[in-house]
Amino acid sequence: MTARYAGIAGELREAIMRGDYDVGAQLPSEAELAVRFAASRGTVRQAVAVLAAEGLVGSRQGARRIVLGRERSQSFAELHSFAQWARSMGHRVTGRVLEQRRRAADAAEAARLALRPGDAVLRVLRLRSLEGEPVLLERTVYAGWIAPAVESLPADCESVTQALYEGVGLVFAYGEHLIDAVAAGTEDARLLSVRRGSPLLRQRRVTTTPEGRPVEWSDDRYRAGSVTFSIRNSVDANPLVRQVGDLRPSS
Amino acid sequence: MTARYAGIAGELREAIMRGDYDVGAQLPSEAELAVRFAASRGTVRQAVAVLAAEGLVGSRQGARRIVLGRERSQSFAELHSFAQWARSMGHRVTGRVLEQRRRAADAAEAARLALRPGDAVLRVLRLRSLEGEPVLLERTVYAGWIAPAVESLPADCESVTQALYEGVGLVFAYGEHLIDAVAAGTEDARLLSVRRGSPLLRQRRVTTTPEGRPVEWSDDRYRAGSVTFSIRNSVDANPLVRQVGDLRPSS
DNA sequence: TAGTGGTCTAGACCACCTA
DNA sequence: AGGTGGTCTAGACCACTAT
Numbered sequence: 001m002t003a004r005y006a007g008i009a010g011e012l013r014e015a016i017m018r019g020d021y022d023v024g025a026q027l028p029s030e031a032e033l034a035v036r037f038a039a040s041r042g043t044v045r046q047a048v049a050v051l052a053a054e055g056l057v058g059s060r061q062g063a064r065r066i067v068l069g070r071e072r073s074q075s076f077a078e079l080h081s082f083a084q085w086a087r088s089m090g091h092r093v094t095g096r097v098l099e100q101r102r103r104a105a106d107a108a109e110a111a112r113l114a115l116r117p118g119d120a121v122l123r124v125l126r127l128r129s130l131e132g133e134p135v136l137l138e139r140t141v142y143a144g145w146i147a148p149a150v151e152s153l154p155a156d157c158e159s160v161t162q163a164l165y166e167g168v169g170l171v172f173a174y175g176e177h178l179i180d181a182v183a184a185g186t187e188d189a190r191l192l193s194v195r196r197g198s199p200l201l202r203q204r205r206v207t208t209t210p211e212g213r214p215v216e217w218s219d220d221r222y223r224a225g226s227v228t229f230s231i232r233n234s235v236d237a238n239p240l241v242r243q244v245g246d247l248r249p250s251s
Numbered sequence: 252m253t254a255r256y257a258g259i260a261g262e263l264r265e266a267i268m269r270g271d272y273d274v275g276a277q278l279p280s281e282a283e284l285a286v287r288f289a290a291s292r293g294t295v296r297q298a299v300a301v302l303a304a305e306g307l308v309g310s311r312q313g314a315r316r317i318v319l320g321r322e323r324s325q326s327f328a329e330l331h332s333f334a335q336w337a338r339s340m341g342h343r344v345t346g347r348v349l350e351q352r353r354r355a356a357d358a359a360e361a362a363r364l365a366l367r368p369g370d371a372v373l374r375v376l377r378l379r380s381l382e383g384e385p386v387l388l389e390r391t392v393y394a395g396w397i398a399p400a401v402e403s404l405p406a407d408c409e410s411v412t413q414a415l416y417e418g419v420g421l422v423f424a425y426g427e428h429l430i431d432a433v434a435a436g437t438e439d440a441r442l443l444s445v446r447r448g449s450p451l452l453r454q455r456r457v458t459t460t461p462e463g464r465p466v467e468w469s470d471d472r473y474r475a476g477s478v479t480f481s482i483r484n485s486v487d488a489n490p491l492v493r494q495v496g497d498l499r500p501s502s
Numbered sequence: 503t504a505g506t507g508g509t510c511t512a513g514a515c516c517a518c519c520t521a
Numbered sequence: 522a523g524g525t526g527g528t529c530t531a532g533a534c535c536a537c538t539a540t
Binding site for chain 1: 448
Binding site for chain 4: 503504505506507508509510511512513514515516517518519520521
């Protein structure tokens, strides 16, 4: 059962992304929305709070809410798996394993996964789609100890994170993320249905157990325009730093 | 006059950071807090929602809230200005203003900068280089009240952040960042010396004063390969608790 | 089973914006 | 001056947790 406010947020989000409300345009007042959705003002406020947290709308006391943009944004404050994030945004997400095979870890993989070079790893190539459109290409290397559980998953498994939790009780924590832009290679272009050389948003990450044991190392490439990462920060602490590109050669 | 819920959030935050509640310990129930602060449950919920957004506490339906950490570093990040970061990394950084003019804020700009539509803003196009190579194109919109200070800077000012601090005592905090990949447009390509359509890493951000007053809204485009954003979800400070609730299927 | 957080309602007053 | 969002109250029911 979906919460009432989540449903309202979803409808408004769709309307914004569909273009019913232009960027810069006003949203209906809370009172109007309450009438339209037959809900109380409190529930409507919960709904628009969701949109505000997603950066879709802004507000100023006394004036109507303004549409700020129409793009999906993925917040790092709550890093969920792709499937979980997509579903929470009301998207229809599908996935498909294109390739899966074991091999020996090379030196870089071994270092990232805290293994010895030559230890077995499982390499998986997975394509994921939103609303049937391919948007994300994942090249993941799993540590050998988790490989059997991953191999037992169906090829069209929607959420690997969730399946591994339910199957073997594995909980993922997230370690370090590297984010940059790259040009689509030949394989990228073919699988994501874009032209070769077109922009992709790349996220490379290590996932660990909550105890810090590395589980996977992944190179995820998003089609440009399909998703946006969102980060909040202040002058106090620093999870986010820039690094020079040539220090980290790509895979 | 601060809001009631903000005051309650502040008291709870101080108690947590002071160590009245250990990491992993339970917070009093909403009902208890409502009695203690002589407020309604709704107001208490607003207060703890603030702490949850800061990553200080987590919650699961049916169980009491848990203290996750003592520092706001969880969901908050520090981001230095480009010049400060580059110099700290030992790079030779230069910058140049290519365009600068005042105009009226449109609806979206006004909302982002907490201005009224039509208020004056200052639009600046700035190109920045590392070791003489152009790597970053900044399209910035400054709120009108800071425009005179910005206009008084030399066109080749190395660090705007530092200059504004030394000139008018303005301290920047950072708000929300949106990161994605885009294709270089004609102007982008010419100024960054790349081919049109080639990948750029785009960062859009709002900068505010520490009090939360918006100062600028900027669209920064980095040449692919020149920089990488790195984000650490400090696993150590994040004691296991949270994920279990999140991983359960929500619908 | 009792307690707790998640959700929702139907009011209310205020500060602020628009006209 | 009237509309709007920001805040607050005092209830209510439900799903889930803990015991």
